Amino acid sequence: MDETTPNIARMYDYFLGGSANFAVDRTAAEEFLRVYPGNTAWAQINRALLGRAVRHLCARGIDQFLDLGSGVPTVGNVHEIAQRENPEARVAYVDIEPVAVHHARHILQGNTQAAVVQADIREPDEVLNAPEVTELLDFSRPVGVLAVAILDILHVEDPPGLVSAYRDACVPGSALVITNGAELSMTPEEREGIDQVMGQTTTPHVTFRSPEEVAALFPGYTLLEPGVVPSAQWRPDEPISEEQALRSNGYAAVGVL
Numbered sequence: 001m002d003e004t005t006p007n008i009a010r011m012y013d014y015f016l017g018g019s020a021n022f023a024v025d026r027t028a029a030e031e032f033l034r035v036y037p038g039n040t041a042w043a044q045i046n047r048a049l050l051g052r053a054v055r056h057l058c059a060r061g062i063d064q065f066l067d068l069g070s071g072v073p074t075v076g077n078v079h080e081i082a083q084r085e086n087p088e089a090r091v092a093y094v095d096i097e098p099v100a101v102h103h104a105r106h107i108l109q110g111n112t113q114a115a116v117v118q119a120d121i122r123e124p125d126e127v128l129n130a131p132e133v134t135e136l137l138d139f140s141r142p143v144g145v146l147a148v149a150i151l152d153i154l155h156v157e158d159p160p161g162l163v164s165a166y167r168d169a170c171v172p173g174s175a176l177v178i179t180n181g182a183e184l185s186m187t188p189e190e191r192e193g194i195d196q197v198m199g200q201t202t203t204p205h206v207t208f209r210s211p212e213e214v215a216a217l218f219p220g221y222t223l224l225e226p227g228v229v230p231s232a233q234w235r236p237d238e239p240i241s242e243e244q245a246l247r248s249n250g251y252a253a254v255g256v257l
């Protein structure tokens with residue numbers, strides 16, 4: 001485990017008020033918040049979107065989830081949300097970061113319907129064939145694949161190709177949830193500051209995407225209404241203002257097969 005380089009999993013944990021982080025993460029996270037004070041709102045909006053999307057997929061009858069880049073467990077974990085909607089729901093978490101995986105293993109002890117695998121999601125065969133995944137998820141039935149706040153920090157040649165590898169493992173009725181950072185209300189200076197702070201972390205490249213670029217991450221999927229929108233605007237529980245929507249600084253969409 002690298003405790004000397006700031007890590008986004010542990011910084012994100014710090015942003016959300018967790019304690020699974022090291023001094024180097026807290027320093028980078030504080031610097032991130034200094035250059036971009038809107039980040040706390042971003043993290044909360046992103047996390048709330050995850051909850052709404054999972055609840056929606058449960059309502060559509062999906063009861064299995066593969067959470068790619070799941071992060072350090074925090075308030076409102078996918079298995080808690082899904083199992084509240086459907087006690088039979090199953091969730092496989094995947095993360096590359098040892099602290100995130102360690103914490104997830106700890107809180108999932110004794111839960112026979114949720115597991116975590118430490119893997120690089122850029123290796124879909126490894127993920128899809130991991131025993132924790134194959135023993136838990138039945139890919140002959142619909143699966144909800146979650147790629148929430150992960151594709152923007154992933155350095156891959158062909159992001160739609162990576163998504164397709166997971167899609168090909170899924171049957172009709174399956175779904176994909178994506179959120180991706182975007183410059184909605186942040187200033188160019190804030191964006192530059194983010195690039196500088198992230199440049200020092202283990203995931204130094206951040207790719208913001210336009211709505212069209214986010215839509216291109218759903219090859220072969222049909223996007224559910226309202227399509228690609230600022231994350232806070234994706235089926236909000238209550239009406240939100242335009243200003244709230246812009247504070248998302250990221251887009252969300254859900255596609256189905």
Ligand SMILES: C[S@@+](CC[C@H](N)C(=O)[O-])C[C@H]1O[C@@H](n2cnc3c(N)ncnc32)[C@H](O)[C@@H]1O
Pocket residue numbers: 008009010012046047050068069070071072094095096097100119120121122147148149150153154203
């Ligand atoms: C910003 S967090 C998002 C966490 C969660 N999906 C959410 O939205 O609340 C990104 C997560 O992706 C993980 N990650 C980054 N690169 C990864 C990779 N190549 N394979 C698996 N996980 C990765 C990080 O460790 C981190 O936990």
